[in-house]
Every structure is written in structure tokens, then in C-alpha cells.
Amino acid sequence: MAAEQVLIIDDDPMVRRLLEKVMTSNQLKSLSASSGEEALLLVRREPFDLILLDVTMRGMDGFQFLEQIRRQGIDTPVIIVSGKNEEYDTLYGLELGADDYITKPFNPVVLGAKVKAMIRRSHQLSKQTSSQITAGPFVFDKATLKLKKNGKEIFLSSKETMMFSFFLEHIGQVFSKEQLYQQIWGDWSVDDNTIMVHINHLRRKIEDNPKAPKHILTVWGLGYKFVIE
Incomplete structure (x- = not known):
């Protein structure tokens, strides 16, 4: 079985070398790009299992790269690894479709x-192989991971797809932020911002009126x- 491949995007050669070593120590292959423009050529040429993305780069920055690939329908999981630690930057990256945001300096073992x-x-x-699931106005194909509402396709990021699929399998059940974070991110150390951003982003995509949602409901205190x- 071929090793999974990670794309590393950072304009600092020392950081790239460190990330390459971390990937090697975890039995993962990696390719590196020093700019957003170079990385775009790579993701169009071959598939990756995950992308590690810096934000501050000359030319096309990390946010612009992320926006570009999501617009093109590339749903490869993206972890932003950035020295920018302002809450705004974290929220903005998640809004654009990042799956996680880690600030530098980072713990190589944790990363x-x-x-x-x-x-x-x-x-x-x-790998889920069951075919289409119909629930109300939604049709979700678990083989192709495509979602349609009233016949119109809705593009979801990888984390949004995981969250919608989880909700679809547990209609009517209440889940705490801790439970959602464990199920979707595999971690009990909850990041409230991450949960809220992905819930709000998913609402904007699937609700007729995101400010008065009819499908993803907040159960206060729970x-x-x-x-x-």
C-alpha cells in the first residue's frame, strides 16, 4: 500500500525541512512548494491526502491559495500552519475552507x-459505499460525497462533508460541542471557534435562511x- 502524500506549502526553507522530517517520521511522503503559485500547479497535477499551508508568503498568500482550490472543487483536507495567531486569521482561514489552524511554533509530535x-x-x-441517502430536500451520495438540495448541488469542504454526513446519520439527536469535535476532528480538546465556524458555514450552504435555521438547530446549553x- 502506497504511503499517503502531504503537500507542504511554506516560503521558509527551514520550516519546509522541519515539516518534511515530521512527515517522514510518521511514514508519510511529502512534496514541498515555496509559493502559492507553485502549489497550485502541483495540486492540479496530482492528488494529495492533505495540505499543510502557510499563510504569509510572497505573491499568492495562503488564504488566496485556499480560496482558489475550494472554488475549483478541490476538497483535500487543509491544515494551516501559520505564525499569525490572531483570532481573526484563524476564523478567516476556517471560513475559507481550512479544516484546522495550528500556530507556529508547533509541537512536531502533536502536528x-x-x-x-x-x-x-x-x-x-x-470509503463509505452506501449510495444515496434522501432526507427531506437533501440527497447525499456517500459514494461520491455529493450533496444536493432540491436538485441543486451544494459544494462542501471535507470537514463540512464529514459533519453533514454525521448529522444525517443521527437525525434528531443532540450532540455537544465536545462530541462533535471528537467525531469530526478526533480530539476531545474542543476548539469552540472551529465548531462555530463550521456550523455557521454549513448553515449558510444548506439553510434557506441561515439566521433562522430549520435544519441545524442550536439546543441551548447542550x-x-x-x-x-
Whole structure:
């Protein structure tokens, strides 16, 4: 079985070498790019299992790269690894479709574990073989991971797909933020911002009126539930 491959995007050669060593120590292959423009050529040429993305780069920065690939329908999991630690930057990266945001300096052991866990969950989701699930106005194909609402396709990022698929399998059940984070991110150390951003992003895509959601409901003091009227 071929080793999973990670794309490393960072304009600092020392950081690239460190990330390459972390990937090697976790039995993962890696390719590196020093710019967003170079990385775009690579993702169009071959598939990757995960992308490690810096934000601050000359030319096309990390946010611009992320926006580009999501617009093109590339749903490869993305972990932003950045020296920018302002809450705004974290939220903005997640809004654009990043799956996680880690600030520098980072713990190499923790980063390696997060990368492997995210790749594993992404592969588990893609291997689900049951065909279409219909729930209310939604039709979700678990083989192709495509979602349609009233016949119109809705593009979801990898984490949004995992969250919607989880909700769809547990209609009407209430889940705490801790439970959602463990199921989707594989970690009990909850990041409230990450949960809120992905819930809000998913609502904007699937709800007729995201400010008055009818499907992803907040259960105050408990968490969230997905309902079909």
C-alpha cells in the first residue's frame, strides 16, 4: 500500500525541512512548494491526502491559495500552519475552507498525530459505499460525497462533508460541542471557534435562511441537532 502524500506549502526553507522530517517520521511522503503559485500547479497535477499551508508568503498568500482550490472543487483536507495567531486569521482561514489552524511554533509530535488522524478520517469517509441517502430536500451520495438540495448541488469542504454526513446519520439527536469535535476532528480538546465556524458555514450552504435555521438547530446549553421537517 502506497504511503499517503502531504503537500507542504511554506516560503521558509527551514520550516519546509522541519515539516518534511515530521512527515517522514510518521511514514508519510511529502512534496514541498515555496509559493502559492507553485502549489497550485502541483495540486492540479496530482492528488494529495492533505495540505499543510502557510499563510504569509510572497505573491499568492495562503488564504488566496485556499480560496482558489475550494472554488475549483478541490476538497483535500487543509491544515494551516501559520505564525499569525490572531483570532481573526484563524476564523478567516476556517471560513475559507481550512479544516484546522495550528500556530507556529508547533509541537512536531502533536502536528504529526493531527495529520495522520485527519488523513485517516478523510479516507474512512471516502470509503463509505452506501449510495444515496434522501432526507427531506437533501440527497447525499456517500459514494461520491455529493450533496444536493432540491436538485441543486451544494459544494462542501471535507470537514463540512464529514459533519453533514454525521448529522444525517443521527437525525434528531443532540450532540455537544465536545462530541462533535471528537467525531469530526478526533480530539476531545474542543476548539469552540472551529465548531462555530463550521456550523455557521454549513448553515449558510444548506439553510434557506441561515439566521433562522430549520435544519441545524442550536439546543441551548447542550449543543446542536439536525432535523428534517
